[in-house]
Amino acid sequence: MAEYWEINRANWDQRAAVHATSTTYNLQRLIVDPTALSEVVSHDAVHLGDLSGRDVCHLQCHIGTDTVSLARLGARSITGLDVSPRSIEVARQLASDCQIADATFVEAEVYDAVAALGAQRFDLVYSGVGAINWIPSISRWAGVIAQLLRPGGRVYLRDAHPMLYTIDHRLKDGTLVVEFPYFETVEPFVDDEPGTYTDGDHSSITANLTHEWNHGLAEIVQALIDNGFAITRLAEHAEAEWQALDSMVDIGDGQFALPERRDRLPMMFTVEATRLGL
């Protein structure tokens, strides 16, 4: 039987081809303007600060738009890792077209990141916006990040809030109904919804089967604490980077939110933590 990441890889390889030509990811904007940042990294830039002199690892880098943007925040070196070879191919080409000097892209599963990246250690591990839902155990994920970072190094994760993933996204009437697990489960959420979240022709996406997991907010935070991190920032956001629910409206700047009473549900969260130890 195929591993969960092999099932998901087939889906992401097909999505990568569609995403690469979508206006949602808009690779051309990053290529023609050497100061341009992805919308995702634009939102994080104020917290990430100047990355000069920092070695940065971007886990689940997909087609590299955020990776290139992290380089543009000044990173000395940038390493993107993703399980999808088609995503890595697009990311490599994008970094080259954007003339990013020290960019490396590695095809690997997150749990294999330490072996795949060899002896290299980083000052910052960045991930998010649809990342940790593809990982079965958040505790094992945090252990990998601890090994990738130098002591004093930082992890920055901004991802979908686990409460958002509990909501029944199939309902079209704007009601918020808790349907799916909030806490991490052993068994995955198995989905076979066609298509993807960008514009473009989705007809080439036929590998629709995916396996995903939710992780409660405390499970994420505790996993970091248990793996030797000190939490330095935890924030919950009423906006998301994509239209996760049909009722959500575009509020500009690449952000989506509920049409009214946005204080009902957190859409995303950010956690920043520093690796303790010598």
Ligand SMILES: C[S@@+](CC[C@H](N)C(=O)[O-])C[C@H]1O[C@@H](n2cnc3c(N)ncnc32)[C@H](O)[C@@H]1O
């Ligand atoms: C939504 S994208 C990443 C988010 C990024 N913010 C973006 O939009 O460019 C999810 C990525 O995770 C990758 N992925 C999924 N499971 C993975 C795993 N187990 N190890 C490494 N990468 C994985 C997929 O190949 C895909 O490129």
